[in-house]
Amino acid sequence: MLTQLRESLGEQAVVTDPAVLAERSHDRSGSPAVGAPLAVVRPRSTDQVSLVMRLAHAHDVPVVPQGALTGLAGGANAVPGAILLDLTAMDQILRIDPIDLAAVVQPGVITADLAAAAAEQDLFYAPDPASAAESTLGGNVATNAGGMRCVKYGVTRDAVRSLEVVLANGDVIRTSPPTVKAVGGLDLTSLLVGSEGTLGVITEITVGLLPAPGPVRGITAGFSSSKAALDAANQIMAGPHRPSTLEFMDEVVIGATLAYDPDAGLPTDAKAWLLVLTDARTAAADDIASYVDVVRRHGAMRVDVADDPDRVAELLRARRVLNPAMHALRGDSLNEDVAVPRGRLFDLLVRLAELSDQVGLPIGTAGHVGDGNLHPVICFDPDDPDQVRTAHRTHELVLGLANELGGTVTGEHGIGLEKLSAVDAELGPRLRGLQRGIKDVLDPTGVLNPGKKL
Numbered sequence: 001m002l003t004q005l006r007e008s009l010g011e012q013a014v015v016t017d018p019a020v021l022a023e024r025s026h027d028r029s030g031s032p033a034v035g036a037p038l039a040v041v042r043p044r045s046t047d048q049v050s051l052v053m054r055l056a057h058a059h060d061v062p063v064v065p066q067g068a069l070t071g072l073a074g075g076a077n078a079v080p081g082a083i084l085l086d087l088t089a090m091d092q093i094l095r096i097d098p099i100d101l102a103a104v105v106q107p108g109v110i111t112a113d114l115a116a117a118a119a120e121q122d123l124f125y126a127p128d129p130a131s132a133a134e135s136t137l138g139g140n141v142a143t144n145a146g147g148m149r150c151v152k153y154g155v156t157r158d159a160v161r162s163l164e165v166v167l168a169n170g171d172v173i174r175t176s177p178p179t180v181k182a183v184g185g186l187d188l189t190s191l192l193v194g195s196e197g198t199l200g201v202i203t204e205i206t207v208g209l210l211p212a213p214g215p216v217r218g219i220t221a222g223f224s225s226s227k228a229a230l231d232a233a234n235q236i237m238a239g240p241h242r243p244s245t246l247e248f249m250d251e252v253v254i255g256a257t258l259a260y261d262p263d264a265g266l267p268t269d270a271k272a273w274l275l276v277l278t279d280a281r282t283a284a285a286d287d288i289a290s291y292v293d294v295v296r297r298h299g300a301m302r303v304d305v306a307d308d309p310d311r312v313a314e315l316l317r318a319r320r321v322l323n324p325a326m327h328a329l330r331g332d333s334l335n336e337d338v339a340v341p342r343g344r345l346f347d348l349l350v351r352l353a354e355l356s357d358q359v360g361l362p363i364g365t366a367g368h369v370g371d372g373n374l375h376p377v378i379c380f381d382p383d384d385p386d387q388v389r390t391a392h393r394t395h396e397l398v399l400g401l402a403n404e405l406g407g408t409v410t411g412e413h414g415i416g417l418e419k420l421s422a423v424d425a426e427l428g429p430r431l432r433g434l435q436r437g438i439k440d441v442l443d444p445t446g447v448l449n450p451g452k453k454l
Helices: 002-009 018-023 046-059 111-119 137-143 188-192 226-238 251-260 284-297 309-320 322-330 342-359 385-404 420-442
Strands: 039-041 063-066 083-086 093-097 102-105 160-166 172-174 201-208 217-223 245-250 272-278 302-306 332-335 363-368 373-380
Touching: 002 039, 002 046, 018 039, 046 063, 046 083, 046 160, 046 201, 063 201, 093 111, 102 111, 111 137, 137 201, 160 188, 217 226, 217 284, 217 309, 226 245, 226 272, 226 284, 226 342, 245 251, 245 309, 251 272, 251 322, 251 363, 272 284, 272 309, 284 302, 302 309, 322 332, 322 363, 322 373, 332 385, 342 363, 342 373, 342 385, 373 385, 385 420
Parallel strands: 039 083, 063 083
Antiparallel strands: 093 102, 102 201, 160 172, 160 201, 217 272, 217 302, 245 272, 245 363, 332 373, 363 373
8 A cells, every 4th residue: 555655646755754653643632642653644635635545445544634733632643553644735725715705725724824814815714723823724624623712703613614525435525615605415514624534534625704803902800709700701791892802811820820921911919810802893992991891890900901912912922821831830731621601610610629629739720711611721740650640530520520510521622532431421322323323424444533533
């Protein structure tokens, strides 16, 4: 099979160097590969992907689609004897259409590059995962990536109109017309978004664009309690001034951030912190005035207003160092992405604090409070085997807590390898059976990313 691939794709497209295989065998989740791969294969076109899948299907060789490996759930990790299908060379923005407000891109396009290309035409690509500067559109689609702007614009799925997909046997399909409306068939586009490479290989993506928003402006507010901050956030979400970003930090994260970056601008005496931004083209001043009024009525200790890009960047700085700050607290960390109904957010924070006391490890929580998707971060010393074991046991307890509160074990990172048992508990045997039945139809021999997601 490798000989056939080299003859068809070229020697440089098929890599078996052990160092390269090791480098491409895992994402950023910390989950190890479950076996040694066969090769890294780097196609440059849909036809080449189709050839790879035809051969893999014929030889019963597993295929793991990969992008920039910025994932946090092990979804792109190697499995035994697999082809690691590196799609990053398929990196062309094929078209930006200012009339239909759409862009057509290959899966290896970097998310921020598409956003910049759209902005040059006064258009806007709304999804904004934290890894936008390095993650690929294919990876975003495969995991249904989220981010800070989900509260206003939704997740990646909400921007995707149509997909070109190579199936497990090498057949190429298009999931729907690229029109804004298309209800003639079952919604295979939405089915493929978030499928983590288990149902097909995405080779072309048509996304919707929006008119460019206004400049981002907003506020931060410090509170004496998480309850006050959550009450303020809920009132903002229930009001007429919908923010483009609504973020939260608890006391543990504030302390870790100040230790990591003393100049981050966080209030040193706050027990909770909100970041509220608007990108409205008109009446942004009314949005900001409304946010200030709400947070003050809920007892905000300090309110900072930013109405220019430099000041906004300063406000965002503190939120963006969540992961390195928490990582530095003990030397390593596990970052969850649970989501619960907003009415249960305070219950979640209370239970997480109790769990932290119980296990003896710091758990700090921050995230997208406007849509109920928070990131509890479990900190531990990687050189202490007891702490490592406790951290991973705590990870399972946090996932169970999300289910108990009527939520989900993943709001945006995906299932991958890390959350298989947790999602089984969340969805139950009947629904999981139906999902695996869909997998059997599209991938009857199970060569696509086996052992992940489903």
